Amino acid sequence: MTTPSEPGDGRLDPGLSAIMSERRRLTNLAYRLLGSLADAEDVVQETYARWYAMSRQQQEGIESPGAWLTRVAGRICLDLLGSARARRESYVGEWIPEPLPERTEWISGRCGGTTADPADRVTLDESVNMAFLVVLESMTPAERVAFVLHDVFRYSFAEVAEIVGRTPAACRQLASSARRRIRASRAPAAPAAPAAQQAGIVRAFKQAWAAKDIDALIGLLDPDATATGDGGGLVSAELRPIEGAERIARFFADRTSAVPKATILECTVNGQPGLVARLDGVTVSVLAFDVTGDRIKRIWAVLNPDKLRPWTTG
Incomplete structure (x- = not known):
């Protein structure tokens, strides 16, 4: 049985460190796209499984492994988002994105943030707060993927198009539609408190x-x-x-x-x-x-x- 540290030919993989260093970014991406840490972990595992299912020659033929991993993870997420919408129609009550603990509590008490991995949890910033994630849930799968990849992770629309399967111009429109949803969700006269x-x-x-x-x-x-x-x-x-x-x-x-x-x-x-x-x-x-x-x-x-x-x- 092969593992990430032991490729199929038995030799030490010289690119292992570079490949595995993408794990944190992929987890960040998949969580924002899916709103579930458990699903994000599954996506990252599946992405790496597909990488290591290739021969060494196929891997070496990929110019940018990081870009390849992102494309695969993005496509898996896009597929999951489509099926998730159907599942959530039968969900009992309201569906809220899975909340993320942080490693340290902000006032007192032990808040469970010491749980190790995956990839030191997800980087926390404005794009991962609950209000933002709830708005993402209102988007179509294609809007969500285009918006998160371009506006949050700064991928070009040409790169987004490869994942979404649409033209760069169409992806630009998807991201624009997603931005309108974000703006509409915010009260114009009530900025977020410090x-x-x-x-x-x-x-x-x-x-x-x-x-x-x-x-x-x-x-x-x-x-x-x-x-x-x-x-x-x-x-x-x-x-x-x-x-x-x-x-x-x-x-x-x-x-x-x-x-x-x-x-x-x-x-x-x-x-x-x-x-x-x-x-x-x-x-x-x-x-x-x-x-x-x-x-x-x-x-x-x-x-x-x-x-x-x-x-x-x-």
């Missing part, structure tokens, strides 16, 4: 939540705020988003009584301040926030245990 301010607002939400202080919760929420839960049919969660500050505040106050022994930690979720609920050492919920101005505009609560495995450490 990180320190976000952290303070999320901390205040946690304190008001623990105290069941409905008035304080309402004061922290935008009047038109929404809260979305994702239980995947595996645990109890609201099947539709909760709308309005008062309804959200009362819902969270009631949830405190439902799970009185849960510990709420302040953690980084997809690069931004969030909250993690743990019960007997197991992560049972991860909350991501969209803070605009000085109010919370959106809350995403992931409760599906299949999406929370990276958050629970032994």
Whole structure:
């Protein structure tokens, strides 16, 4: 049986280091395209499997292995996105992208970010925050791939065209359409709050939540705020988003009584301040926030245990 460190002819692969150094970038790309770390890992594994299925002569005939790996990973993601849309039509309740833990907590407590690999997790920046990923979910597979490859990873439209299977001009239009979706999702008069301010607002939400202080919760929420839960049919969660500050505040106050022994930690979720609920050492919920101005505009609560495995450490 051959392995990446032992090519088919038994000789040490001199290009192994260069090939494997692409792993982090491929994981970053696949996560943004799929919204699932588990699926991203599978894509990267499949991409490398296809590379090592080739003969040494075929590998040496590829001018840019990195570009080849990107094309293959991008095409696999494009295929998966098409099938994922069909699967999510039968998903129980709302589907939220899988939240990413960071290696270190941002305030206190142990947030599960010490989980080793894959590729030191995904690089966290604006293009991986939950609000951005949720907008990506509204795009067609081709829009998403064209936009992420060009606007986030800076590939040319000629390179994008090879992956999407369309002309460079068509890919330019796809990316332009995706940008319009991004702009439409953002409130024009409410810029994102600075990180320190976000952290303070999320901390205040946690304190008001623990105290069941409905008035304080309402004061922290935008009047038109929404809260979305994702239980995947595996645990109890609201099947539709909760709308309005008062309804959200009362819902969270009631949830405190439902799970009185849960510990709420302040953690980084997809690069931004969030909250993690743990019960007997197991992560049972991860909350991501969209803070605009000085109010919370959106809350995403992931409760599906299949999406929370990276958050629970032994």
